[in-house]
Amino acid sequence: MKTLTEIKKVRCFNRLVLFVVALGLITTFTACSNDDDSDIPVYSLKDVDGNYSGTMLTESDPPVNPQTNSPKEEQPEGATVTAEVKDNQVMIKKLPVDDLIKSIVDEETAGIIIENLDDINYNIPYTAAFNDDSKGSILLQLKPEPLEIKYTIPTQAQADGEEAPQITIKVTIEAEEKGQYTYKDQKLTFEIKATKVEVEGQPFEEFSPTTFSFDMAKK
Template identity: 45%
Template sequence: MEKVHYLKRFMFLVMAFGLVTTFTSCDDDDEPNPNSPALTDVVGKYTGTMETIVVAPATEEGEETPGGTTVTAEVTKDEVVFEKFPVAELITSIVGEEAASGIIEAVGDVSYKMKYTPTFNDDKTAINMALTTEPLVLEINFPTEETAEGEGEEEAPDLKVEVTVAASEAATFAYTGDKLAFKLQVTAVKVNGEPFELPVTTFSFDLAKTK
């Protein structure tokens, strides 16, 4: 009789342990996994290079700028932001090398922003970012002699350049190395409202997340 009593106690303890384990497992399933990929993983600050590839109308191969240009960017929850977009090569293509240096200095820092919509790839090893681009506008005032104080009114810029930018492919953020890569293509240029013929120009960005 005593053996039956101990057997019942043992079975009761086993059942109780099983219930505790079940409830604990359910609680663990409800808790978020901190290591699970999230679309916000792309948010952060980046640095890297921008290669400029210019394709002349008579050729199929592009000429790449040696070494590229160092760039920094920030990705927020819905935008890719350049506080200093590298426009030197673009300005040089439009006005020529001789006049470019003074104009680049006059233009100063140019900010540029793009909206994006993120989605995971199939195995969640990367985030694809569909970019929504806007025209890049440069307003250039050539240096002139200072006028007397209070004379004249604010004038229109001597040169207004409107660059149509397109992103034919989505940007890609790869978890391996925290790399962000994308390409922007200049599809049209207007100078003071008039179309300006410019070779097909592609900006290729290769960035790494710094924080």
């Protein structure tokens, strides 16, 4: 009888040991599984959000200031630009528009306008989608809106205390191709094109289409 009782105790002890071992294996497996999951990158279309800095190249067709008799064509360096991507918008700060102004008016007038022009901030709405490249990049379907440039040229009337008239230039902007954000180098590249200009509501027929090419890296 005593032997039977001892056998039952041994069996109960063995079951307890097996239960503890099994519980330990389950816990270990769960921990390993969680570790494996933590190594899997999580992608989001919001990954493009952030602050950027880089360059903007301006190219007109034909060029605004063509160089003749140049022994060697120099590559343009581009203007420095910064932007913030947030809430499905590319918000360009202090958009360089010097070349755009020079393509509309003569160089002397352009110089006066540029000197008296306030900073121009330009926002471009977009729709984002993952590229079909194993999520190596995000594509931006840009939806640019017209750009308005308002300026006031100092006049003699203003010196006499009268308010100088304000001139409004409306520029139609288009995006023929999608912009792209790449994960590898965290760069944002896109192009927009000025296709039409109106000065005080009147079309400016002599305007040459102008392309703005942006190449920026996330800060």
